[in-house]
Amino acid sequence: MIFAIKRATLFLSIFTTAAFSQTALQQQHDYAICLYNSEEYFDAITEFKRLLFFDGKNEFTFEANSMIGKSYKAGAKFDDAIRYFVLAQIAAPSKDKVFETQIEIIRCNILRRTTDRALRILSDLEADPSFINNKAEINYWRGWALMFDDRWKDAAAEFKKIEKAHPLNAIAENINEQIYSVTLAKSLSYIIPGAGQFYTGHYFSGALSLAWNILWGYLTVNAFIGNRIFDGLMVGNLLWFRFYRGNIQNAEKFALEENLKIINNGLKYLQNEYNGEKP
Amino acid sequence: MKIISILFFCYSLSFAQSQLFNSPQEVKKFADYLYCEFDYLRAAEEYQKFLRTDKNDTVIFKSVLSYYMMDRFSDVLNFSVSSSRNFVFYDDTQFLKLISLFRLNMFNEFDTTAALIKMIGSKLETNSEKLIRFTFLMRDSISSKGFIVSPFDETEKTTIEKFYDRKQNPHYKSPLLAAVFSSIIPGSGKVYADKLGDGIFAFLTTGVFTFLAYDNFKADHKFRGWLFGGLAGLFYAGNIYGSAAAAQIFNAGVQFNFQNDIQIYLTKKKHYLPEYDFCN
Amino acid sequence: MVKLFFLLLFFPVVLLAQTDWQKWEKKDVSYQRTAPFLERDYSLSGEDVFGSATKIFINTYWVLFSNLDGDNCPFNPTCSSFLHQAAKRTNPVKAVLMFTDRFTRDMNPFNRGSNYPVHIAGKFYDPVELYLLEENSVHYLSPSHMVQ
Structure with missing residues (x-):
């Protein structure tokens, strides 16, 4: 007061x-x-x-x-x-004012999530010899743009360039470590149905996926062995393939959902708790 | 708290703000500039500021026009009251009010204003008559084709006649007929209601299940026969229901497209508002 | 085509100054992203006997099948939700008829874009209101409309 x-x-x-x-x-x-x-x-x-x-x-x-x-x-x-x-x-x-305004434009681009544009302007600024002394600031905002673009590892690297113990470096590193690999989740489910779900911690869904795939796979193979080609094609196509594809979709969805939670937690922290300059 | 104290101070500052830029003439100049920049809300507010100390017919009209340009029709109605009969732009202001009532679908008030425009022999009477004809097309009232097309010149006549014909003979589909069709040949009601693809798929579904039922009964698979037969029955009934619904949706679409085409046409014609060139 | 032309014609002018055509206030944007994922509502609250029975049936279907076999329904609401909403709004017989009709339409992969408006989440918007066969229940939405 x-x-x-x-x-x-x-x-x-x-x-x-x-x-x-x-x-x-x-x-x-x-x-x-x-x-x-x-x-x-x-x-x-x-x-x-x-x-x-x-x-x-x-x-x-x-x-x-x-x-x-x-x-x-x-x-x-x-x-x-x-x-x-x-x-x-x-x-x-003056040149200083030009730089100041460019940074404002970059911050707007970050906030409206046109990070490509922000990054392009930052590259232009970096290439301009008159802003040679503003390196730290350029790296700082590039770090922010990369964080909003979900490239946490690259963001961490940018903050590290400014200072080894930069607080944003630690945050970005931390989030990068927590994030699940979507490709890995999908690949696991390609090989063993449900494995991608296990990887992201959705055990019930993973087990159920595995069970369905075993059941439909068994029925399909059984039908072909018993020479019931029509039944085999029907079950294989309409059920086994459907659940196999669904299993891969689910692995991807869970990985993305979990990542969104992690990212949003990070962004929430940056918005509410972080004390440095923000876009 | 902080903000309130600053704000309070801003207002004290506003008294000190230079009178140079806030004399009525300067305010008007600034407003005209904003108007030409399409910054209509600020322009309108500046015009209102001007009108607090001065009276000027053009300014009243331009403030109302600003609100109109932003589609803020209730503001048009509020602010058009201050125009009086001896003003040069009186007719124009009344016409703006008329269009706004039209666009707010306030047809009773529209009629009153239209009558006033006619009574005073406004220079925009023809424009107003044209709008009146459109209200007839949009309302549930019957009038002759000759009356509807009378204010329009040759270039517009055919279009208006087409609108009139569409209103008099809308190409509705009967939901009952659609249902009857589908009960004779599954899917045909959907085709009648302009849903060809849905019709074909309804025919196929019912057909396949009927065949499966028949085939299983023939092979003496009673349970499967009844199962597929039941499904065939469900899809058959569902399709009859769906055909009636499709016809109903089709009719709603006819109504919607008619109103929508009128809106598009009127937008193209700018609702018969004359061109005002205040910026060149 | 003509409509599109006019849309394009007026768009740039409108874009130019529309921001300030309404008074606006300070606004903080959240850094957080919104989730584009489908949220299932499993709750049974506010259901009558038939509604609860349908809902339990649908919930079981969701958990055992629908959540696992991929994203197959092109519509919003999904077919199962459509059945549930229809059951809530009408009677069991009508709901089943509406559902089988929806199911048939679901199988038709052609011309969806010109028959249904697109929902913001990329699904085709096809609410139960259109199929109640009641007086004035149809609030027509043009297929070119984007549903929020």
Whole structure:
């Protein structure tokens, strides 16, 4: 509470000075910023747009566009956010600001799960010699993009590049170790029906799958041995093959389901408990 | 708490906000800009802000038009009230109200507004008459073809006549007939209700089970005979039921497509709203 | 075709500014993924005698067969759920008739796309309401419609 009051007083003092500051444009800017800080994002955008409209000398083009982008981002409207960040980037007054805006675009891409795009922009930034000093930041956001893209091992490697004991490295490593291999689950079930289910801990389903496959396999083989070709084809096709295929599908489904649980636990932790910078 | 205190402060700041950008003329300029950027809600709000201190016919109309562009028809109805008879855009505003009532399917209020438009001899009376004819096509009322097509010119006449014919003679299928067909030849009712594939498969299923029943009875497999016979009976009955249902769905589809085609046609015609070029 | 053309024609304009046509508030997106998996509802609550009997039968079928033989039903609701819902809405006889009809339609692999609207999960949407044969029970959905 005390902290909140301190913060409020801080804002208050900043804005009081701002309110009496120089120009009309500056006042308009401060008002818009104030709305942004009070999380009135829709109205903040209106005021930033007003600022842009009356800003004949384009003094605020970069900042207003960038703030509009941030407002849209806060409303989870990432397509619009990116549109305005791109406008801001065009008007960016320095290389630093260009980089800053690019990172914002990357973060939006991560959040809207267009991670391919995020990774491509990151590669472009890395290839640009003017951002040679921003390596750590590029690796950090690439790590995030890879985590959202389910490539936990690669993500861990990126965080490791920044620092060996990077906390996100440990998290990504941990999740990577827990994840079941979908290919392995499927392959096991190809060889022994139900084995993939056992691998993912679904014992009842695995046992039942095995039982059905043994039964239908036995009946099919028996029919062929007894020269009842029609019966053999029918049971083999309609039942044995159906349950065999179902068994493989199930192994895959269980592996994916379990992985989703693990991944979601990880993502939940990252969103709620992790204290570093997030997209 | 923090946010409330900042917000409170923002409002105090808004008083200090430069009057330069908030004079009615500047507000209007900004609103016009937003309108041309398709940012209609912000434009409408700015127009409303302008109207709190000033009166301007064009602004009233453009604010209503903004709401219309966003398909916010109840707002169109709310804000069109402030237009008065001596305004240049009065007829246009009334017409926007009329389209909105049409699109909200509020046909009683539609009739009242249409009557008013006719009474004042609006310049958009023909447009309004056209919309009225469409309400006749959409409602359960009977009127002559001549009356329906009268306000339309040659280019539209054939289309409207086709709509009229579709309304008068919808190509419905009778659920009863579908059921009767299927009880004579399994699946034929489905074919009649425009479900050829379902019909063939119904025929095959019933046929196969009947054959199996027959075959087993012939070989003196009583139990299997009864089993397959029972299944054949079930599929036979189910298909009769399903054929009637398919005909009912077909009819719902006919109704839906008729209404939908009218909507598409009207969207293409922009509901007979004249073109307004405020941005060039 | 014409419909598609108009859709495409209006789409870019609409996309341009539609975001702000309703006032919106701050929104936090969850990092977590949503599960695309089918959740079975095995509960018997709120069932009468016939409903419970059907449900127990269906639950057994799910556990012993349906969960194990792969994803075979192209529809939403699945055939077994369709039977259960039909039993709930009507009487046993009608439910069985509706089910056999559904079963026949399930066997027809042709033209599903032009006969049924697609459900968001990629299944064809085919609710019991369409087949009750009651007055005004059919709420027609165009096959080009995407059901949420």
